[in-house]
Amino acid sequence: MNITIVFFLGLIIALIGVIPPGLLNMTAAKISLKEGHIRGIMFSIGVCVIVIVQTYIAAIFARYLSNHPDVVDILQRVAFVIFVLITIYFLAVAKKQPKLQVDTDIKSKHSRFFQGMLLSGINMFPIPYQAYMTTTLATIGWLSFDQTIIISYVAGAAMGTFVMLYVYIFFFDKIKGRHFTSQKNMNYIIGGITGIIAVVTLINIIKEM
Numbered sequence: 001m002n003i004t005i006v007f008f009l010g011l012i013i014a015l016i017g018v019i020p021p022g023l024l025n026m027t028a029a030k031i032s033l034k035e036g037h038i039r040g041i042m043f044s045i046g047v048c049v050i051v052i053v054q055t056y057i058a059a060i061f062a063r064y065l066s067n068h069p070d071v072v073d074i075l076q077r078v079a080f081v082i083f084v085l086i087t088i089y090f091l092a093v094a095k096k097q098p099k100l101q102v103d104t105d106i107k108s109k110h111s112r113f114f115q116g117m118l119l120s121g122i123n124m125f126p127i128p129y130q131a132y133m134t135t136t137l138a139t140i141g142w143l144s145f146d147q148t149i150i151i152s153y154v155a156g157a158a159m160g161t162f163v164m165l166y167v168y169i170f171f172f173d174k175i176k177g178r179h180f181t182s183q184k185n186m187n188y189i190i191g192g193i194t195g196i197i198a199v200v201t202l203i204n205i206i207k208e209m
Contacts, residue, residue: 003148003149003152004152005142006142006143006149006152006153006156007152007153007155007156007159008156009137009142009143009153009156010055010152010153010154010155010156010157010159010160011156011157011159011160011163012156012160013130013133013157013160014051014055014126014130014156014157014158014159014160014161014164015160015161015163015164017125017126017129017130017160017161018160018161018164018165019164022123023119023123024047024116024119024120024123024165025164025165025168026168027043027115027119028040028043028044028047028116028165028168028169029168029169029172030172031043031112032169032172033172035112037169039112040112040169041166041169042112042113042116043112043113043115043116044116044161044162044165044166044169045113045116045162046112046113046114046115046116046117046118046120047116047117047119047120047161047162047165048116048120048158048159048161048162048165049116049117049120050116050117050120050121051120051126051157051158051161052154052155052157052158054120054124054126054127054130055126055130055153055154055157055158056150056154057127058126058127058128058129058130058131058134059130059131059134059145059150059153059154060150061127061131062130062131062132062134062135062138062145063138063145063150065131065135066135066138066139066145077205080198080201080202080205083195083197083198083201084198087192087195087198091195126157130157134153
Protein backbone atom coordinates (compact mmCIF):
# COMPACT_ATOMS: atom_id res chain seq x y z
CA MET A 1 0.00 0.00 0.00
CA ASN A 2 1.38 3.38 -1.03
CA ILE A 3 2.15 5.44 2.09
CA THR A 4 1.90 8.66 0.06
CA ILE A 5 -1.72 7.89 -0.81
CA VAL A 6 -2.42 7.02 2.84
CA PHE A 7 -0.82 10.31 3.90
CA PHE A 8 -3.12 12.29 1.62
CA LEU A 9 -6.15 10.28 2.77
CA GLY A 10 -5.33 11.27 6.34
CA LEU A 11 -4.78 14.88 5.25
CA ILE A 12 -8.11 15.14 3.40
CA ILE A 13 -10.16 13.44 6.12
CA ALA A 14 -8.67 15.60 8.88
CA LEU A 15 -9.07 18.72 6.75
CA ILE A 16 -12.77 17.96 6.24
CA GLY A 17 -13.19 17.41 9.97
CA VAL A 18 -11.86 20.89 10.78
CA ILE A 19 -13.78 22.79 8.08
CA PRO A 20 -16.81 23.76 10.24
CA PRO A 21 -15.99 26.88 12.28
CA GLY A 22 -15.38 25.84 15.89
CA LEU A 23 -13.35 26.67 18.96
CA LEU A 24 -9.95 25.58 17.61
CA ASN A 25 -9.97 27.18 14.17
CA MET A 26 -11.74 30.33 15.36
CA THR A 27 -9.27 30.70 18.24
CA ALA A 28 -6.31 30.29 15.87
CA ALA A 29 -7.77 32.92 13.54
CA LYS A 30 -8.52 35.44 16.29
CA ILE A 31 -5.09 35.02 17.89
CA SER A 32 -3.52 35.68 14.50
CA LEU A 33 -5.70 38.72 13.94
CA LYS A 34 -4.89 40.32 17.31
CA GLU A 35 -1.31 39.16 17.92
CA GLY A 36 0.12 38.25 14.51
CA HIS A 37 0.48 35.15 12.36
CA ILE A 38 3.39 33.70 14.37
CA ARG A 39 1.36 33.30 17.54
CA GLY A 40 -1.57 31.92 15.56
CA ILE A 41 0.73 29.36 13.98
CA MET A 42 2.23 28.45 17.38
CA PHE A 43 -1.29 27.80 18.66
CA SER A 44 -2.00 25.65 15.59
CA ILE A 45 1.18 23.61 16.10
CA GLY A 46 0.11 22.93 19.69
CA VAL A 47 -3.26 21.73 18.39
CA CYS A 48 -1.59 19.42 15.87
CA VAL A 49 0.65 17.81 18.52
CA ILE A 50 -2.46 16.57 20.33
CA VAL A 51 -4.13 15.61 17.03
CA ILE A 52 -1.19 13.26 16.38
CA VAL A 53 -1.84 11.49 19.69
CA GLN A 54 -5.62 11.42 19.19
CA THR A 55 -5.40 10.06 15.64
CA TYR A 56 -2.93 7.35 16.67
CA ILE A 57 -5.23 6.26 19.51
CA ALA A 58 -8.15 6.23 17.06
CA ALA A 59 -6.20 4.06 14.59
CA ILE A 60 -5.25 1.57 17.32
CA PHE A 61 -8.88 1.45 18.47
CA ALA A 62 -10.02 0.93 14.86
CA ARG A 63 -7.55 -1.95 14.49
CA TYR A 64 -9.05 -3.59 17.57
CA LEU A 65 -12.57 -3.12 16.19
CA SER A 66 -11.60 -4.65 12.84
CA ASN A 67 -10.51 -7.81 14.68
CA HIS A 68 -13.65 -7.98 16.83
CA PRO A 69 -16.72 -7.57 14.58
CA ASP A 70 -19.02 -8.58 17.47
CA VAL A 71 -17.88 -5.50 19.38
CA VAL A 72 -18.54 -3.36 16.32
CA ASP A 73 -22.19 -4.50 16.28
CA ILE A 74 -22.65 -3.44 19.89
CA LEU A 75 -20.87 -0.13 19.38
CA GLN A 76 -22.99 0.64 16.33
CA ARG A 77 -26.13 0.54 18.45
CA VAL A 78 -24.54 2.56 21.22
CA ALA A 79 -23.20 5.07 18.69
CA PHE A 80 -26.66 5.48 17.15
CA VAL A 81 -28.16 6.45 20.52
CA ILE A 82 -25.25 8.80 21.28
CA PHE A 83 -25.44 10.53 17.89
CA VAL A 84 -29.21 11.02 18.26
CA LEU A 85 -28.73 12.58 21.72
CA ILE A 86 -25.90 14.81 20.47
CA THR A 87 -28.02 15.93 17.52
CA ILE A 88 -30.94 16.84 19.79
CA TYR A 89 -28.61 18.66 22.18
CA PHE A 90 -26.88 20.82 19.57
CA LEU A 91 -30.08 21.66 17.71
CA ALA A 92 -31.76 22.60 21.00
CA VAL A 93 -28.96 24.75 22.42
CA ALA A 94 -28.29 26.41 19.06
CA LYS A 95 -31.25 28.71 19.70
CA LYS A 96 -29.72 29.95 22.95
CA GLN A 97 -26.03 30.36 22.07
CA PRO A 98 -24.46 33.79 21.44
CA LYS A 99 -21.60 34.33 19.01
CA LEU A 100 -18.41 32.48 19.85
CA GLN A 101 -16.17 34.64 22.02
CA VAL A 102 -12.55 33.67 22.55
CA ASP A 103 -10.22 35.16 25.14
CA THR A 104 -6.96 36.18 23.49
CA ASP A 105 -5.20 38.04 26.32
CA ILE A 106 -2.19 35.72 26.60
CA LYS A 107 0.81 37.09 24.68
CA SER A 108 3.59 34.50 24.99
CA LYS A 109 4.33 32.26 21.99
CA HIS A 110 4.91 29.33 24.35
CA SER A 111 1.64 30.08 26.12
CA ARG A 112 -0.15 29.97 22.78
CA PHE A 113 1.49 26.62 21.97
CA PHE A 114 0.36 25.09 25.24
CA GLN A 115 -3.04 26.72 24.93
CA GLY A 116 -3.40 24.96 21.59
CA MET A 117 -2.48 21.65 23.23
CA LEU A 118 -4.96 22.25 26.06
CA LEU A 119 -7.94 23.18 23.88
CA SER A 120 -7.16 20.35 21.46
CA GLY A 121 -6.95 17.90 24.37
CA ILE A 122 -10.35 19.01 25.61
CA ASN A 123 -11.80 18.46 22.15
CA MET A 124 -12.20 14.67 22.05
CA PHE A 125 -14.29 14.53 18.85
CA PRO A 126 -11.30 13.58 16.60
CA ILE A 127 -10.94 10.19 18.32
CA PRO A 128 -14.38 8.74 17.44
CA TYR A 129 -14.32 10.59 14.10
CA GLN A 130 -10.94 9.16 13.09
CA ALA A 131 -11.77 5.71 14.49
CA TYR A 132 -14.89 5.64 12.33
CA MET A 133 -13.07 6.88 9.23
CA THR A 134 -10.06 4.54 9.59
CA THR A 135 -12.38 1.57 10.14
CA THR A 136 -14.31 2.54 7.01
CA LEU A 137 -11.12 2.95 4.96
CA ALA A 138 -9.84 -0.43 6.17
CA THR A 139 -13.16 -2.07 5.28
CA ILE A 140 -12.98 -0.88 1.66
CA GLY A 141 -9.29 -1.81 1.42
CA TRP A 142 -7.81 1.69 1.27
CA LEU A 143 -6.00 1.37 4.60
CA SER A 144 -4.17 -1.34 6.50
CA PHE A 145 -3.06 -1.30 10.12
CA ASP A 146 0.65 -1.83 9.57
CA GLN A 147 2.73 0.47 11.76
CA THR A 148 4.20 2.36 8.79
CA ILE A 149 0.77 2.90 7.28
CA ILE A 150 -0.66 4.14 10.58
CA ILE A 151 2.23 6.58 11.04
CA SER A 152 1.74 7.89 7.50
CA TYR A 153 -1.99 8.35 8.10
CA VAL A 154 -1.38 10.10 11.44
CA ALA A 155 1.14 12.45 9.82
CA GLY A 156 -1.38 13.27 7.10
CA ALA A 157 -4.09 13.95 9.69
CA ALA A 158 -1.81 16.36 11.58
CA MET A 159 -0.90 18.15 8.35
CA GLY A 160 -4.54 18.36 7.25
CA THR A 161 -5.50 19.90 10.59
CA PHE A 162 -2.68 22.44 10.33
CA VAL A 163 -3.60 23.34 6.74
CA MET A 164 -7.21 24.10 7.66
CA LEU A 165 -6.20 26.08 10.74
CA TYR A 166 -3.83 28.10 8.56
CA VAL A 167 -6.62 28.70 6.04
CA TYR A 168 -8.69 30.18 8.86
CA ILE A 169 -5.73 32.30 9.96
CA PHE A 170 -5.11 33.56 6.43
CA PHE A 171 -8.72 34.28 5.45
CA PHE A 172 -10.13 35.39 8.80
CA ASP A 173 -10.32 39.03 7.72
CA LYS A 174 -12.73 37.98 4.99
CA ILE A 175 -14.91 35.60 7.01
CA LYS A 176 -15.10 37.44 10.34
CA GLY A 177 -18.50 38.86 11.09
CA ARG A 178 -20.22 36.46 8.70
CA HIS A 179 -23.22 34.64 10.09
CA PHE A 180 -21.69 31.18 9.81
CA THR A 181 -18.94 32.07 12.29
CA SER A 182 -21.43 32.36 15.16
CA GLN A 183 -21.61 29.66 17.80
CA LYS A 184 -25.33 29.33 17.06
CA ASN A 185 -24.72 28.32 13.45
CA MET A 186 -21.80 26.13 14.49
CA ASN A 187 -24.20 24.19 16.73
CA TYR A 188 -26.62 23.81 13.81
CA ILE A 189 -23.77 22.48 11.64
CA ILE A 190 -22.64 19.96 14.28
CA GLY A 191 -26.23 18.90 14.89
CA GLY A 192 -26.78 18.38 11.17
CA ILE A 193 -23.59 16.35 10.77
CA THR A 194 -24.33 14.09 13.76
CA GLY A 195 -27.91 13.72 12.52
CA ILE A 196 -26.67 12.46 9.15
CA ILE A 197 -24.25 10.07 10.87
CA ALA A 198 -27.11 8.79 13.05
CA VAL A 199 -29.25 8.08 9.98
CA VAL A 200 -26.39 6.26 8.22
CA THR A 201 -25.69 4.24 11.38
CA LEU A 202 -29.36 3.28 11.66
CA ILE A 203 -29.40 2.14 8.03
CA ASN A 204 -26.33 -0.06 8.63
CA ILE A 205 -27.94 -1.57 11.75
CA ILE A 206 -31.14 -2.38 9.84
CA LYS A 207 -29.19 -3.96 6.98
CA GLU A 208 -27.35 -6.26 9.37
CA MET A 209 -30.50 -7.44 11.16
